[in-house]
Amino acid sequence: MRPTITMRMKTSDEALAQAAAAGDREAFDLLIRRHYDRIYRFAWRLTGTQHDAEDLAHDILAALPQKLRNYRGEAKFTTWAYRVTMNAATDRARKAQSHAKASEGWAEDYQRRAAEDEDAAAAQDWLGTAMRALPQELRETVALTLGEDLTQKETAEVMGLSEGTIAWRMSEVKRHLRDMAEKEAI
Template sequence: MTTDDESLALAAAGGDSAAFGSLLERHYDRLFAFAFRLTGARAEAEDLTQDICLALPRKMRSYRGDAKFTTWLYRVAVNAAHDRRRRAASHMRAAEGWGDWEVNRRAGNAEQAEQVEWLAAAMGQLKPDLRETAVLVLAEDCTQAQAAEILEISEGTVAWRMSEVKKALRARAAEEMG
């Protein structure tokens, strides 16, 4: 003799795990087919069905037998699908903001890369003594005193060379701007 769904559901609501297992075994394929029709995609239907099955033991406690078990189960599935769509929409909104940030970050990186490339090309055209001084002061963060010591020149010469570097870079930028 087969026990009807409603009796199994009431027993499962009371904590009977065997009754719950019987219901799940009996309705899993139907639940998956319904989830597939709701989502239209196999992977989504599998995920939704898994979500429902994971939530069912907790939700079973609310089953009172006022409706057929299948009607109640469909309602649970519809609510789970709504929840899943809301979560996906929230993630999409969050991802859009992240996407904007990432686009801006990449644009900033591209702009910075262009500037570095321009500076490297401009530095390549400097006389070697000016380039050495500029690299020490600008790239290596040496003070003029440290650069002077390394290059074995006076601090005044370092200051003059840096002035010449700035003039050369400004002239190149003005020439390129047009």
């Protein structure tokens, strides 16, 4: 004969936990009715907000059937339930902290990249301005040597000049760029 609800109400939490662990849904439901408010209040104290406490209590109740399989009855059920709630709150806080650190890392990475992009854009602007200020023959030499990644020998062949002339032009480009940078620094 199956125990009535009234009889179950007198059953200890520990016996209900053992029965719930074995798959007894009524025992599980009764445990939840008895202890939900306690779990929720403790979760609120641990998290500090109603919303987080509700989420935590919900997570605990969803995991409780699985966790009850590990309940050995060595401690009072309430003591065990407090421990489960504490562990769940600690896990949630660690995850939140981990996400915060990851987000912070992403933000720092984004800011670093944005600064690098800004620096690269400024350098590109400066280089574009500097290139336009060069005489045409020096601009052509730089465009082939650095822009097209040709060797000085290949640039000389394309331009129909000697390698020595290309080397001299590249040294002139460096001198022009140095002079421009020095003037801007003043």
